[in-house]
Amino acid sequence: MNSKLTFVELVDLVAQSANTSKRVSELFLKELVAQVSQALIDGEEVTVKGLGHFAVERRHRGGETTPQVTFTPDKALAETLNQPFAQFETITLDDEVTDEMLQALDDEPQDEPTEESLVVDEPDTESDEPVEEAPVEEPPVEDAPVEPPVMAAAVSSPIVQAPQEEPAPAPSVEAPAPVAVDSSATRRAFIHGAVVGALSAFLISSLIALGMVLHNRPSGVSPSETTALQADTIAESDSVAPAPASKPVVVTDTISRTMFLTRMAAKHYGKPDFWVYIYEENKAKITDPNNVPIGTVMVIPPASKYGIDPSDKASVDLARKRSFEVLSKH
Amino acid sequence: MDNRKLIDQLSERLGRNKTDVRKLMDAFVGVVSTRCGELDTIAIPGFGNFEPKKRTERIVVNPATGKRMLVPPKMTLGFKVSNVLKGKLKK
Numbered sequence A: 001m002n003s004k005l006t007f008v009e010l011v012d013l014v015a016q017s018a019n020t021s022k023r024v025s026e027l028f029l030k031e032l033v034a035q036v037s038q039a040l041i042d043g044e045e046v047t048v049k050g051l052g053h054f055a056v057e058r059r060h061r062g063g064e065t066t067p068q069v070t071f072t073p074d075k076a077l078a079e080t081l082n083q084p085f086a087q088f089e090t091i092t093l094d095d096e097v098t099d100e101m102l103q104a105l106d107d108e109p110q111d112e113p114t115e116e117s118l119v120v121d122e123p124d125t126e127s128d129e130p131v132e133e134a135p136v137e138e139p140p141v142e143d144a145p146v147e148p149p150v151m152a153a154a155v156s157s158p159i160v161q162a163p164q165e166e167p168a169p170a171p172s173v174e175a176p177a178p179v180a181v182d183s184s185a186t187r188r189a190f191i192h193g194a195v196v197g198a199l200s201a202f203l204i205s206s207l208i209a210l211g212m213v214l215h216n217r218p219s220g221v222s223p224s225e226t227t228a229l230q231a232d233t234i235a236e237s238d239s240v241a242p243a244p245a246s247k248p249v250v251v252t253d254t255i256s257r258t259m260f261l262t263r264m265a266a267k268h269y270g271k272p273d274f275w276v277y278i279y280e281e282n283k284a285k286i287t288d289p290n291n292v293p294i295g296t297v298m299v300i301p302p303a304s305k306y307g308i309d310p311s312d313k314a315s316v317d318l319a320r321k322r323s324f325e326v327l328s329k330h
Numbered sequence B: 001m002d003n004r005k006l007i008d009q010l011s012e013r014l015g016r017n018k019t020d021v022r023k024l025m026d027a028f029v030g031v032v033s034t035r036c037g038e039l040d041t042i043a044i045p046g047f048g049n050f051e052p053k054k055r056t057e058r059i060v061v062n063p064a065t066g067k068r069m070l071v072p073p074k075m076t077l078g079f080k081v082s083n084v085l086k087g088k089l090k091k
Helices: A008-018 A024-042 A075-081 A099-111 A129-137 A145-167 A169-174 A176-220 A223-237 A262-270 A272-281 A313-329 B001-012 B018-036 B084-091
Strands: A046-047 A050-061 A064-073 A251-254 A297-300 B041-044 B046-056 B058-061 B068-071 B074-081
Touching: A008 A024, A008 B018, A024 A050, A024 B001, A024 B018, A046 B001, A050 B074, A064 A075, A064 B074, A075 B018, A075 B074, A099 A129, A099 B068, A176 B084, A223 A262, A251 A262, A262 A272, A262 A297, A272 A297, A272 A313, B001 B018, B018 B041, B018 B046, B074 B084
Parallel strands: none
Antiparallel strands: A046 A050, A050 A064, A251 A297, B041 B046, B046 B074, B058 B068
């Protein structure tokens, strides 16, 4: 009731309901969201059967346009949601009914709340209910007496369920936890700090080392070594290039259902973390690295161009850092 | 993009047949419908929130006849788009 369902819970529920694993359901939901978003970005409208219709409306105000997503729920879904109020219809009021009479009706339930006492059990969710019921009870239409009991039934059923679900597990679980955590928490914080310190020290030193390596390269590394490196990657790639590696050969690969950027990087460079360099090389073709269309042909840059070396930890860390930067933009 | 095209694309991207995808889709719609019926908000990061809203009853005037009408309360499902997607749409 009135709570927020997180993505993890949604994944769980969908997996249960469809009788599949959480992994499948998570992949499905992510893909669904990605597809719908992409279609909206492309300016299309999307209809999801059973859910509703998504469209983008661009409003012009003060010289700038703000996109607005409008969502119209599916008719069946809207009806299911409106079940508790389904029996009401729009009523035409007679001319004799004046504002004062309606006002009097609005005030009435506050004078005699005893009749509603069975509803008042959970005031925060249903407190506005009596106010709504009141006008429908008394307006000049004859069928009024039939409705309140139905309404009461509809309203009371969720309330009866709510208290049963909640109170039991909470107190017993909460009590012992803080005591145990308190003593170990300080120690953990200390260890945590030490680990973070050591890691950052290592990162800084490795970055410096990398800088030195890069700086020295032009003089230190002979051209024959670089071509050998290139030959290595091309031999690994096994896709296009049996040709001799003396000339720089453009290696390409195609995105497919089973071949994403990360897998491509693992295949060509030995580690998936290097996907970011493939992304950099093909920036023009990729709008969102999380959702690259199938069939897009990627140019795989030679490993030497970005200093890619899967056995060197500094190089891997650098790639991770850059991929984090790229992902935070999307 | 209509529903059939969406299912086609999803089944291609996920590598599952369309029956499976339809089953998952039905499950998702079922979850949304039951949980929103209980007035729960469903949050999907990077996309938006599905928020059920209660509209209270109100009186409207028919401008043609001048008759006043009492419109009953209603539950509706709203969708609030996330800032991430909004930012992407702006581009």
